[in-house]
Amino acid sequence: MPQMRPLDPAFPIDRQIAIDTGPLVLVNVFTLDRDDEQIFLRVWQDDAAFMKQQPGFISTQLHRAVGESPTYLNYAVWESSAAFRAAFTHPEFRAKIGAYPSSAVASPHLFQTVAVPGICVA
Template identity: 80%
Template sequence: MSLMRPLDPNFPIERQVALDASPVVLVNVFTLDKADEQTFLQAWQADADFMKRQPGYISTQLHRAVGESPTYFNYAVWDSTADFRAAFTHPEFRAKLSAYPPSAVASPHLFQKVAVPGLCVA
């Protein structure tokens, strides 16, 4: 991966993974050049296959922007930040980042569900 750009520069993913929380949702927005879409999809699939085998992994879903925008959004659910941290910092995963095309920019961020009465549960 050529670049990681935090969604919140004051609290990037490196700070988030140091906290203990569970469960957590990883949201990752990817921007890239249209010509790099196939390379991106192959790299993302290899990452997802690795993550799927890791303890604490629950699920993932990749979305593509509507229309001509080569923007992707990944949503992955983990049992805890500790499980995600172990997978995210694993040397095998880190080595896979070099397979992403140079135009790819990732913006990963961790979230937790919020209860809003009458609308959603935590």
């Protein structure tokens, strides 16, 4: 099971998923030992396949850090925090995360779009 290290220790994922909002983006940064990368990728693929079947899931993309760093970023879009919460707390998903290598550290955080005049829309 990966260790959980919040991006913002004052407001971890367990508090974030309690807020009803949407749409939202999950950003999850994973660090791990280089020797565990293939295991990590297989487990993440299995998790992503499960999430893809859940109501409210829109999309996901996994990114790997440039160079030698075994750091990954998962970006997933959800219709609502309620949909993400249902998937994230689902017993089948909770069982799946136990397959991650012990070196994995996950830092999940939820985000919403922000409108900036002349630059981007919310």
